[in-house]
Amino acid sequence: MASLDKSNILNALATVKDPDKGVDVVAADMVQGLVIKEGHVLFSLEVDPSRGPALEPVRKACEDAVYKVPGVLSVTAVLTAHSGEAPQTAKSAPKAAPKTASAQELNIPGVKKIIAVASGKGGVGKSTVAINLAIALGNQGLKVGLLDADIYGPSVPRMMGIAEKPDTTDGKKLIPHEKYGIKTMSIGYMVDEDTAMIWRGPMVQSALMQMMNDVVWGELDVLVVDMPPGTGDAQLTMAQKVPLAGSVIVSTPQEIALADVRRGIAMFEKTHVPVFGIVENMAYFVSPGSGEKTFIFGEGGARRTAEALGVPFLGEIPIYPAIREGLDEGKPITAIAPQSEEASPFAQLARKVSASLTESSSERAAPKIVIE
Numbered sequence: 001m002a003s004l005d006k007s008n009i010l011n012a013l014a015t016v017k018d019p020d021k022g023v024d025v026v027a028a029d030m031v032q033g034l035v036i037k038e039g040h041v042l043f044s045l046e047v048d049p050s051r052g053p054a055l056e057p058v059r060k061a062c063e064d065a066v067y068k069v070p071g072v073l074s075v076t077a078v079l080t081a082h083s084g085e086a087p088q089t090a091k092s093a094p095k096a097a098p099k100t101a102s103a104q105e106l107n108i109p110g111v112k113k114i115i116a117v118a119s120g121k122g123g124v125g126k127s128t129v130a131i132n133l134a135i136a137l138g139n140q141g142l143k144v145g146l147l148d149a150d151i152y153g154p155s156v157p158r159m160m161g162i163a164e165k166p167d168t169t170d171g172k173k174l175i176p177h178e179k180y181g182i183k184t185m186s187i188g189y190m191v192d193e194d195t196a197m198i199w200r201g202p203m204v205q206s207a208l209m210q211m212m213n214d215v216v217w218g219e220l221d222v223l224v225v226d227m228p229p230g231t232g233d234a235q236l237t238m239a240q241k242v243p244l245a246g247s248v249i250v251s252t253p254q255e256i257a258l259a260d261v262r263r264g265i266a267m268f269e270k271t272h273v274p275v276f277g278i279v280e281n282m283a284y285f286v287s288p289g290s291g292e293k294t295f296i297f298g299e300g301g302a303r304r305t306a307e308a309l310g311v312p313f314l315g316e317i318p319i320y321p322a323i324r325e326g327l328d329e330g331k332p333i334t335a336i337a338p339q340s341e342e343a344s345p346f347a348q349l350a351r352k353v354s355a356s357l358t359e360s361s362s363e364r365a366a367p368k369i370v371i372e
């Protein structure tokens with residue numbers, strides 16, 4: 001296994017020809033984002049979007065060729081549309097159409113609004129907020145979908161208590177699972193968590209686009225997207241490609257988390273996505289007996305950051321054991337006890353988000369920059 005390196009893989013790929021161009025896929029500069037991890041090989045083939053379906057046999061041939069390399073345990077190749085963001089190895093490949101074109105391609109019929117739930121880093125409760133926000137919006141009468149776009153750590157299957165693979169309509173389109181009044185789709189329904197963890201760059205984007213485009217969402221008032229954590233290229237590209245009506249940024253109160261929040265807001269600003277505001281998760285711990293609040297991470301940090309950055313503060317979500325326990329059992333608090341004290345911060349958040357959605361509807365056509 002030690003001898004397995006990029007040149008082994010590229011040599012194997014160089015035996016596969018692009019039938020239209022008559023050159024091999026390596027010479028054609030199609031191979032991007034090659035990742036080798038303990039015998040598992042992942043890469044994308046960057047192609048013109050219009051040729052995508054026709055190149056499925058080439059994708060398969062690439063997988064087969066790499067699989068024959070000694071030491072290779074698994075191979076995953078995905079077709080990625082050309083994007084303006086040229087990956088590091090692209091040298092002479094012509095630049096593709098501007099990003100706005102790809103954003104237009106991604107017009108999901110029937111889905112009125114898409115909002116992103118994002119965070120600068122993982123572990124701050126992004127999925128907790130995304131899931132409970134989606135269910136709370138549903139409780140308020142909206143038709144809601146939830147897309148788990150956190151390919152690095154999909155948690156919607158566990159937190160919603162869904163293990164089954166989704167059905168397909170004609171073998172092509174995926175039917176989202178319906179539970180607790182919302183429709184959900186997650187990469188975690190299709191691959192196990194370990195596979196998802198090692199996805200990178202172009203593969204992430206390609207998988208995300210498939211989950212947006214190839215799912216029969218039906219009529220939705222709002223699709224809530226649990227974004228991958230961070231503010232790197234994958235997140236930026238996603239923010240550019242998905243026509244987002246707005247974003248909700250989740251943070252914990254600490255200084256370090258707040259620095260990430262600033263980067264997150266800058267990312268949405270760069271991509272002209274309105275920032276609906278910052279929600280402070282794990283704001284404080286409520287002692288079950290006395291109801292006394294303990295500010296474990298300091299007090300009011302996210303509120304101050306929101307004020308400093310000129311974005312709305314969407315409220316605090318305390319640490320409640322019932323929030324975590326519900327999600328661990330696949331029974332979100334907003335679904336099993338919507339009237340409870342623990343569910344009420346999510347209900348409040350949902351009201352603010354739906355108000356922002358209504359406000360944003362009149363301004364959808366023109367990109368809006370929230371922070372000057």
Ligand SMILES: Nc1ncnc2c1ncn2[C@@H]1O[C@H](COP(=O)(O)OP(=O)(O)O)[C@@H](O)[C@H]1O
Binds near residue numbers: 122229318319323
């Ligand atoms: N307000 C909260 N109260 C109690 N537990 C929480 C709260 N927010 C998040 N958690 C727990 O913290 C862990 C990390 O949250 P998660 O939503 O998975 O974070 P992320 O998606 O940002 O990585 C989970 O076990 C979750 O149940």
Ligand SMILES: [Mg+2]
Binds near residue numbers: 126
């Ligand atoms: Mg998560």
